[in-house]
Amino acid sequence: MVQHLISPKRVAVQWLASIAALGIPFVRIGGESLLRLDAPTRTLLFFGARIRIDEFYLFLLAILIIVFGFLFITMVFGRVWCGWLCPQSTLTDLAEYLDRRIGALLGTGKAATAVRHGAYLALAGVTAANLVWYFIAPHEFFMRLARGEIGPVAGITLLAVVLLVYGDLAFVRRAICRTVCPYGRIQLATTDRNTLTLEFDRSRAACCIRCGSCVNACPTGIDIRNGLQVECINCGRCLDACRVVMGERGEPGLIRYTFGRSEEGGGRPLNVRSALMASVVMVLAGLLVTGTLTRREASLSVRRAGEGEVRRLPDGAAIAFFSAYLENRSMVTSSFDLHVEVPLRGRAELLGPVTAIVVPPNENRRVDFLVKLMPAPATELMVTVVLTRGGERITAADVRFPVY
Numbered sequence: 331m332v333q334h335l336i337s338p339k340r341v342a343v344q345w346l347a348s349i350a351a352l353g354i355p356f357v358r359i360g361g362e363s364l365l366r367l368d369a370p371t372r373t374l375l376f377f378g379a380r381i382r383i384d385e386f387y388l389f390l391l392a393i394l395i396i397v398f399g400f401l402f403i404t405m406v407f408g409r410v411w412c413g414w415l416c417p418q419s420t421l422t423d424l425a426e427y428l429d430r431r432i433g434a435l436l437g438t439g440k441a442a443t444a445v446r447h448g449a450y451l452a453l454a455g456v457t458a459a460n461l462v463w464y465f466i467a468p469h470e471f472f473m474r475l476a477r478g479e480i481g482p483v484a485g486i487t488l489l490a491v492v493l494l495v496y497g498d499l500a501f502v503r504r505a506i507c508r509t510v511c512p513y514g515r516i517q518l519a520t521t522d523r524n525t526l527t528l529e530f531d532r533s534r535a536a537c538c539i540r541c542g543s544c545v546n547a548c549p550t551g552i553d554i555r556n557g558l559q560v561e562c563i564n565c566g567r568c569l570d571a572c573r574v575v576m577g578e579r580g581e582p583g584l585i586r587y588t589f590g591r592s593e594e595g596g597g598r599p600l601n602v603r604s605a606l607m608a609s610v611v612m613v614l615a616g617l618l619v620t621g622t623l624t625r626r627e628a629s630l631s632v633r634r635a636g637e638g639e640v641r642r643l644p645d646g647a648a649i650a651f652f653s654a655y656l657e658n659r660s661m662v663t664s665s666f667d668l669h670v671e672v673p674l675r676g677r678a679e680l681l682g683p684v685t686a687i688v689v690p691p692n693e694n695r696r697v698d699f700l701v702k703l704m705p706a707p708a709t710e711l712m713v714t715v716v717l718t719r720g721g722e723r724i725t726a727a728d729v730r731f732p733v734y
């Protein structure tokens with residue numbers, strides 16, 4: 331009897347996820363990384379957009395999308411992340427595969443042990459470098475590594491991750507999933523009677539030959555015949571093991587994926603709770619896209635300079651000193667101009683290097699200038715400094731013009 335196995339699909343998903351994780355830092359769009367947190371400029375490079383860390387609301391939205399997205403996936407698909415996508419599971423699967431290959435080639439002697447530990451170290455090195463590539467672009471990373479100029483923060487991060495991953499693969503592995511990983515505990519709060527689970531078909535319990543293959547195949551060492559347990563990571567290995575055993579007898583397997591428990595009538599993955607959670611994720615994603623597309627391409631703040639004193643000129647005008655701080659958030663070098671607007675009649679002008687202010691992408695400029703009001707105001711008033719580019723108003727900042 332032909333039995334469809336889950337493992338090839340799971341391995342394919344793990345390969346695709348690993349290739350994506352390794353490859354994304356190498357993908358560039360408009361000369362910049364597709365996805366990277368650029369530490370020196372505190373900027374998230376996100377699919378062509380540059381989001382400054384001080385654009386906090388966008389960062390917050392991105393984090394909330396990840397959190398609610400995870401909750402939604404867990405609510406519908408249980409611990410499918412753990413079994414199918416989690417880097418810890420993938421690395422452990424890979425280490426177990428290497429163990430088998432090295433064991434088959436070299437047996438169990440000292441040479442085999444040395445090769446195994448060398449392989450764990452190589453895996454740890456690639457994992458650590460891959461993590462750092464999300465902060466330092468790979469080409470720069472390799473250049474700095476070759477020159478021995480990787481820097482203390484990246485160097486310590488690399489070393490720490492190498493040691494952690496090596497220790498994990500050499501000594502810990504799946505014990506992490508069973509003990510310290512918080513995600514397994516969080517799922518208790520999010521799963522419900524509609525969530526995807528592995529289930530032993532009790533209506534055919536008499537067909538079970540008690541071969542123990544499902545238990546032996548389970549990476550977390552549980553017996554799915556005892557019902558759903560928190561340690562289950564939805565990997566489907568028990569299902570495959572049973573399908574193989576029962577297939578040899580010409581019968582279908584006794585373990586299956588199911589939404590909810592069949593004994594309770596099954597579950598509906600699309601229900602009010604999951605729809606609500608999906609709506610939250612979609613609203614947040616909409617807000618993030620809108621916020622990213624409509625955000626200003628430059629920022630401006632203006633402060634009084636020095637002591638902030640005002641001077642009266644012989645012609646009856648008043649001048650005050652200010653400093654403007656402007657930042658080019660676009661991806662191209664831009665030339666900006668500053669203008670002033672006042673709510674009173676009379677003349678206002680800016681004196682200083684306020685035109686053709688060239689700012690490279692993602693850089694700041696400070697511009698010192700004078701505001702001249704004619705005639706001098708009798709009381710304090712707000713003036714508006716306007717930032718334009720090619721005549722187009724980009725943003726503005728209000729500042730108080732003091733009284734003489």
Ligand code: SF4
Nearest residue numbers: 548562563565566568
């Ligand atoms: S019970 Fe089955 S699906 Fe759950 S962790 Fe064990 S082998 Fe994987």
Ligand code: SF4
Nearest residue numbers: 538539541542544572
């Ligand atoms: S693999 Fe299938 S037949 Fe064997 S013990 Fe598990 S459930 Fe029973």
